[in-house]
Amino acid sequence: MDVFRLFRQLWPYLMRYRLKLFLGLIFIVISNLIAIVNPQIVRQAIDYLKGDIQTMRLFQYAGLIVLITLVQGVFRFLMRRTVIVVSRLVEFDLRNELFARLQSLSQNFFQRTPTGDLIARMTSDLNAIRSVMGPGIMYTINTATTMILVFVMMISISRLLTLIALLPIPLLVFLVSYFSRQINKRYSAVQAQFAEISTRVQENLAGIRIIKSYVKEKSELQDFNRINREYINKSLHYVKVHAAFRPMMMLLVGLSVVLTLLIGGRLIISGTITLGQFVAFNMYLGMLVWPSIALGWVLGLFYQGVASMKRLNLIFDARPDIVDAPxxxxxxxxxxxxxxxxxxxxxxxxxxxxxxxxxxxxxxxxxxxxxxxxxxxxxxxxxxxxxxxxxxxxxxxxxxxxxxxxxxxxxxxxIGYVPQETFLFSDTIRNNIAFARPDASLEEIEWAARMAEVHQSIVEFPDGYDTLLGERGINLSGGQKQRLTLARALLKKPSILLLDDALSAVDNLTEERILQHLKQVMKNKTCFWxxxxxxxxxxxxxxxxxxxxxxxxxxxxxxxxxxxxxxxxxxxxxxxxxxxxxxx
The missing domain is CATH 3.40.50.300 (P-loop containing nucleotide triphosphate hydrolases)
Structure with missing residues (x-):
């Protein structure tokens, strides 16, 4: 995937907020139009110094420069206020669509793809896309309009000086091409390693009780240190390339300045241009410093975005195996x-x-x-x-x-399904039981809990049904978790109840009472056990x-x-x- 394909894929999301985006682009252009006025005022002020000097006139020039700078600042604020907001809105839409796609996918997908890897894609990779949509777009338009306007003004002062200033451009194109490929390749490696770290952390936290019971803390730490070291090495490998890009751009800008000073001095001496024009020209050249730096930075963002979009497309391109027949x-x-x-x-x-x-x-x-x-x-x-x-x-x-x-x-x-591996959300007991029926009354929830022989255990908690469970119900026993998941299925009042070894952690007496309840609850309903x-x-x-x-x-x-x-x-x-x- 290249940068153009990246924007083609993200274009529909941008168009949802085209008014804000269009206003942001207008503010960028206006800001840059205002910015090119200041060097002209400085040129007039310097050339004015050669004649009869009036203090009031100099104050007028100074006041005008301050006023223009303030107005430019207002428009720069507005451009950030619009374009950056658009990037946040696009991120919001992408995150929702990614989550919706994950919800639609079948179990095979999640068996193939580690949870930590998916979390990395939903966080780190999505942040990279947001950076492309916000700072990436904003500074691209800002750089392009600045360069166009500045080159026009530079040409109006001296075509020869402009040509001299542009001599490093071919080398610039080569460097951009080379560094962009390297950035894309190395950033992809960094993201893949970050996904491995996320997977390891997720697995470690989920299995912390097993790790502690087998006294494997030290070995897990050593494994994590190894993975983390690989991440640092790959990150440094990436940073070295990215860090070298900006100085190279600055070096080329500096080369342009040196050439301009050498040739510009001769033009002033020969009277081809005035001192004021030369100062204005150098101010315009100085205005190209940040765009030159931004060009390298933005290209880095774009190629990070390309790498991240490839990873996100693993989710977007996935299709559920289980769907309705035609x-x-x-x-x-x-x-x-x-x-x-x-x-x-x-x-x-x-x-x-x-x-x-x-x-x-x-x-x-x-x-x-x-x-x-x-x-x-x-x-x-x-x-x-x-x-x-x-x-x-x-x-x-x-x-x-x-x-x-x-x-x-x-x-x-x-269907009411109680799988072998119980799962409870980090929520209250009430909400866990009422997962399939959020509108269920407390009386109905208590009824389901009684049928699953877990009501008495619940009321013994200080907060009863409002007790907040830890992740995966870590603060409950195995039997309590099984009975809660059974209560969740019973509250649904399904036509078909599927119990997959649902009471393996329950003692025989409690199991017998639950079986008696199920005879009443599932009367005239099908049950697989x-x-x-x-x-x-x-x-x-x-x-x-x-x-x-x-x-x-x-x-x-x-x-x-x-x-x-x-x-x-x-x-x-x-x-x-x-x-x-x-x-x-």
């Missing part, structure tokens, strides 16, 4: 009858089949339990029903409608036993025990474990 039906209500028809499934990474020839039917209102050894595909079935992953066409039907033809929004509105504990699923209407991705047994608790297969084997082992625990 022939999606107008479905507004689901009852919960679910049918799997000879389903075979493997994940997108090309691994072997996770599920093989899965075939079963569930009537609305039934409770279905999934049990089996670790890695047998139980959780995958749950995720396919919730369309976290897509199954092959027409292999899953809900209410006799292929799942892909049910609007995704409708499907998920009717993944569990490793037979005690949790023995009353299910249908139990599916999975092994190596296949359904090897199916039936009720009693019929499966009578079969004497894998289910009976798991049951006997769990009974023995319970007996040993009671004896101890």
């Amino acid at each position: 022939d999606v039906k107008k479905v507004t209500r689901l009852h919960g009858a679910i049918r799997f028809e000879r389903l075979n499934f493997s994940y997108a990474n090309g691994s072997s089949e996770v599920l093989k020839d899965i075939d079963f039917q569930v009537e609305a209102g039934q409770v279905v339990a999934l049990i089996g050894r670790t890695g047998s595909g139980k959780s995958t079935i749950i995720k396919l029903i919730a369309r976290i992953y897509d199954a092959p066409d027409d292999s899953i039907l809900i209410d006799d409608i292929p799942i892909k033809k049910i609007p995704l929004k409708t499907l998920r509105e009717h 993944v569990s490793h504990r037979i005690s949790a699923i023995r009353h299910a209407d249908l139990i599916l036993v999975l092994d190596q991705g296949q359904i090897v047994e199916r039936g009720t608790h009693e019929s499966l025990l009578a079969l004497g297969g894998l289910y009976a084997d798991i049951f006997e082992k769990q009974q023995l474990e319970e007996f040993v625990t009671q004896v101890d």
Whole structure:
């Protein structure tokens, strides 16, 4: 991506605020038009000194210079007040659109892209784009108009001196081309390393309890120091190039000044130009110093922006894997009858089949339990029903409608999903439970908490339901977190409840009470329950036993025990474990 493609992509965002931007550009031009007047006043004042001098006239010149400088300052304030505001508004829009795109993407994207890397793109890279849209645009227009106006005034004084002053330009073009490529390359490396640091920090903070329990603080610090050192080295590598750019530009400007002084002195002696004209010419030449510096700085911003936009386009160009089918039906209500028809499934990474020839039917209102050894595909079935992953066409039907033809929004509105890994927001307990229904009353929230057997734990906190949870609910036990996420799903009152080992951290007595509540809550509603504990699923209407991705047994608790297969084997082992625990 080059600078022109960068602006072509950002142009629609700029056009949303074209009035402010246009005013800002007008203020820049007016400011520079005013700026070129001062050297002419100085020229007149110096040439006036050769004749009869009147003190009042000199005061008039001085007063005029002060007045013009003040007016110029006002317009410079206005140009910053408009153009910089536009850059902030563009940043606001970009951040919103980036976040909206992230919300729309499927789980595969987040499995491929580290969270820390995404955070770096949403912060550091977005800041680089803002700098392009604000200072980048402002100083580009300012530099261009200043140079054009100054060159016109310089030519009006002396074409020869102007030509001499422009001699270093070819070298300037070469330096700009060379340094721009280097800046782009090295800044991309810096941003990639910053993303790695962000990822490491995010992972470290999320897993701080594991790190401490394994006494790995020193080793983690050493790893972080290594990554941080690489970041510093790459940053210094970038800074060396960027820092060399400005002095090179200043050197070329200085060369122009030296050449101008040598030739200008001869022109004054020969009477070709006056002393006042020569002073004015040098003032104009001095006005090119900052634009020359700004040119290098702005080009650095642009190529930083190009590198950052490439990184942001990873998000903008990503498309969700899970979308509504073109022939999606107008479905507004689901009852919960679910049918799997000879389903075979493997994940997108090309691994072997996770599920093989899965075939079963569930009537609305039934409770279905999934049990089996670790890695047998139980959780995958749950995720396919919730369309976290897509199954092959027409292999899953809900209410006799292929799942892909049910609007995704409708499907998920009717599903309550409690995953294996609980997640709670850094918010109050009340808001965590009411996540799916922000308008729920406190009575409804308390009802859901009672059904999940977590109400008593909540009221024991000093602030009750207004207790603020730490990140991911770090101030709760594993069982409390599981019950809170269950309460969140129950408050939604879904037609289909998916419980993926949702009570693994809950003791047997509490689990039994929750099961009794669920019988009432999920009456006439479909429930899929993944569990490793037979005690949790023995009353299910249908139990599916999975092994190596296949359904090897199916039936009720009693019929499966009578079969004497894998289910009976798991049951006997769990009974023995319970007996040993009671004896101890």
